[in-house]
Amino acid sequence: MLLACCLLYDRVDVVGVVLSALTLVVTAFGVWTTWRASAAMDDGAAARQLSKAVVHAGSMSPRVLGGDRVVADVTYRFRPCAHARGAALPLRPAGRLDGLVADYQVLRPRRLVVTGQPGAGKSVLARSFVAELNKARADGDPVPVLIALGDWEREESFRDWVVRHLVRDYGRSWKRARQLVDAGLVLPVIDGLDEMDRTEVPLAESRAQSALDALAGYQEGLEPAPLVLTCRTDLYDALEASGRPMLDAARVEIDPVSAEAAAGFLSRRAGAAYRQAAWAPVLDELRAHPQGMLARSLSTPWRLVLVATAYEQANDPGELLTCTTREEVGDTLLGHFIPSSVSAAAEAWSRCASEDVHVWLGTLARGLQEQGGGTTDLVLPELARSPRAAWARRLYALLVGACAMVPALILLSCLGGDPVVWGMSAVLVVVGSIGWLHLRPAGISLWRRADFTLPPWGSPLWGVGIRLACSGRGRWAVGLTALWPVLILWRSVAPHPLGGVGDWASAVTMLFTPMLAVVLVTARCLGSAAVGPSGWPRAGLFFALLLLWPATVEIFRSRTAGLGAVYLLTAVGSLYLALCGPMAMYACWLLVNCRRLPFRLSRFLEWSRAAGLIRVTGAAYQFRHREFQEWLTRHPVPARPTPTAHPPTRTTTP
Incomplete structure (x- = not known):
């Protein structure tokens, strides 16, 4: 009898080891197959994938056009170049917004500068141009990508800057982004040359002049690389007169709207x-x-x-x-x-007073002003690195120190003791210390998928991502990787004779594992461009719940919540700060600014986008117009109570 029990337990151990090994093999093989499927993508397929991401990211709120089908009539005209190195112009220019794509396609070389007065519609024209050119794009043509020029610095080459924005704004990997740029399959549509400098900066020392010099050297072999640039008329006139213009480009001027058209x-x-x-x-x-x-x-x-x-x-x-x-x-x-x-606006945030909305937007506008350099991009992961975020970074450093202190104390108290506890404490000290590196602009991170984002809950994008994951080259890798949570759940709930531990309470803690597999695959297929800039905080919250849920369940299951519970929470906190340091710093920034901004900032910004107060460029929020941003910096709070915008009696539209 004793021998039979021993043999039974040996078989259980063997089955458990086999299941664990099979789990590791399936996981490794699924990851390797997914990587191979991604690496095997050719330039054409990568360009088509980028084009889809740009289409998703380029959608505009109807409020941007005033919330009505009626739009202003925008016309333009080609202006002669002030030098002899201009692009060949079309014989019969269309001169209207719906003909700009056709005019651009006959330019040789394909370099275009769009100028106009402040508020002339340069940014809206650039967005419309990207959308229309994507529709008319054939295989082998470059993909138009809208990029704001505000964060370019002199030390960075223009090619590297484009690659960086493909990674940040459109969810491409670094390798894939460089592949597309080197193959000439990216057409940068650059907005905001006139928003790079303050008015008192001399033209010869301005970042705008340096950017123009960098664009002049942006080439494909010996030919000028195609690009589109927007700029204010007076600034571009001054840049042309400086003797260092951008050569080989055509220039169109947006006409003012006539009084009759207005x-x-x-x-x-x-x-x-x-x-x-x-x-x-x-x-x-x-x-x-x-x-x-x-x-x-x-x-x-x-x-x-x-x-x-x-x-x-x-x-x-x-x-x-x-x-x-x-x-x-x-x-x-x-x-x-x-x-x-x-x-x-008809969303929930519209129940807030307009004075509160004014104060919140004014706080964000003042923060952008203090960053200097004509900054217009409001990127959520970068808020905690702004000059005004010193207290948020200090709070994050305090959390990292606290999470690394407990394992360090246990490590010192266990010298010569249990080797398992000693080893785990040493690992947690190292993992917790990695969190400090997130305080550096270019620190080492255990989690390299900076483009991982989540769509809003209930969004149809979830279904789109699942369909993308279950079709195409990576479907076999997805199927194999899906076996991983199944094996883990089997190990948790199966009876002892079948190699499981028969612990249903542990199975509850593992319910998030299948959800993680589905979310990871879905988010990887969608990319950050399709999800939008507000999906990044949702990903941070998801990882926090994923790590804290099993720890919380285990603490409630234990009869004593002493050092073991503290050690478990510290381990989970150290791992989260090492994996998702920028997300944790963003949470610290929200806590520090909770009295000046809504804690659910991303939801407020999404509502502001739908209301027409904010626009989105890739992974960045921007104020609707630079004039609006500058007005908010001068008027961060309402000067007087504003009259209600609700009429006493409203006539319904038939």
């Missing part, structure tokens, strides 16, 4: 259609004085959208007739912009 745009809006008596004085002034102050103040698509938003539902547009300067018109419009956008 009046036609406003009269066709739904607000003017239902409030004709209120709008009549403004429309009459535009038509009667086409060169007047009001017509010149409303000569850009941005200002027209501001007018439509400010007076769509309420407020009297006739107050614009009392303004005497263009600056006064801008301040009046921007004063109504936030309350009107809040009232027009």
